Amino acid sequence: MTVYLVGAGPGDPGLITARGLDLIRSCDVLVHDRLVARELVDEAPSDALVISRAGLRQAALNGLLIELGREGRTVVRLKGGDPYVFGRGGEEALALAEADVAVEVVPGVSALAAVPAAAGIPVTHRGVADSVTLTTGHGADGSPPDYEALARIGGTLVLFMGLARLPEIVKGLIGAGLDPATPAAVVSAGTLPEQQTMIAPLAELASAAEGFVSPALVVVGSVVSLADAIAHATGASLIVAS
Numbered sequence: 001m002t003v004y005l006v007g008a009g010p011g012d013p014g015l016i017t018a019r020g021l022d023l024i025r026s027c028d029v030l031v032h033d034r035l036v037a038r039e040l041v042d043e044a045p046s047d048a049l050v051i052s053r054a055g056l057r058q059a060a061l062n063g064l065l066i067e068l069g070r071e072g073r074t075v076v077r078l079k080g081g082d083p084y085v086f087g088r089g090g091e092e093a094l095a096l097a098e099a100d101v102a103v104e105v106v107p108g109v110s111a112l113a114a115v116p117a118a119a120g121i122p123v124t125h126r127g128v129a130d131s132v133t134l135t136t137g138h139g140a141d142g143s144p145p146d147y148e149a150l151a152r153i154g155g156t157l158v159l160f161m162g163l164a165r166l167p168e169i170v171k172g173l174i175g176a177g178l179d180p181a182t183p184a185a186v187v188s189a190g191t192l193p194e195q196q197t198m199i200a201p202l203a204e205l206a207s208a209a210e211g212f213v214s215p216a217l218v219v220v221g222s223v224v225s226l227a228d229a230i231a232h233a234t235g236a237s238l239i240v241a242s
């Protein structure tokens with residue numbers, strides 16, 4: 001049987017794919033991330049085994065998926081956003097492949113564009129930004145991003161898991177040459193009813209977004225300046241620090 005690595009989308013349960021929802025509704029076992037929408041977990045059949053991965057280390061989780069897959073059950077591993085975007089989905093797929101367990105990846109709507117969009121920010125825009133760089137606030141070993149490279153690359157910068165280190169990230173980017181006036185945003189709980197967006201020049205972003213909570217995405221680049229105009233139509237609420 002197959003282990004399905006299914007992307008749950010960024011938060012709003014309506015943003016899962018049709019195939020992902022079908023698989024949840026017909027699975028024998030659902031292993032889900034802590035932060036996926038409760039409404040999606042509740043879609044599993046009433047006799048399905050539902051396991052939260054909270055508290056399970058990655059190696060133990062991989063082992064569990066292999067064991068469940070070998071038992072011949074239909075297993076849905078439900079992951080936030082897209083399984084392959086900062087989701088360790090690749091590690092799970094590799095572990096399953098090495099154990100000869102069939103795996104299928106069902107992509108999800110990643111926070112990478114959906115969360116900025118929910119705040120009125122298109123991550124690319126003709127004449128404004130024709131590239132997007134995704135990075136994380138800290139590497140696997142806790143190392144900081146390569147600020148020199150990020151400051152040089154241009155386009156839009158989207159930082160996952162950057163909120164806790166925002167003052168350090170802002171300092172690093174400006175120290176590496178990024179204009180302190182670059183438009184920037186923090187979007188917390190994007191696509192959810194409690195979504196909050198702070199828009200500020202990069203130099204002021206960390207102090208302006210103090211008190212914001214995870215999950216949060218940091219967006220840096222000229223596209224952020226489009227949010228105000230677009231939010232009028234989408235109804236996204238923004239806090240703009242000048």
Ligand SMILES: C[S@@+](CC[C@H](N)C(=O)[O-])C[C@H]1O[C@@H](n2cnc3c(N)ncnc32)[C@H](O)[C@@H]1O
Pocket residue numbers: 010011079080081082083084085086087109110111112115159160161162187188189190191192214215216217218
């Ligand atoms: C472990 S990564 C998982 C990313 C996920 N695989 C994806 O494709 O969106 C978790 C980080 O994604 C970002 N994130 C995920 N959902 C978010 C949301 N609804 N609002 C803001 N940021 C979000 C945050 O930076 C969070 O710390």
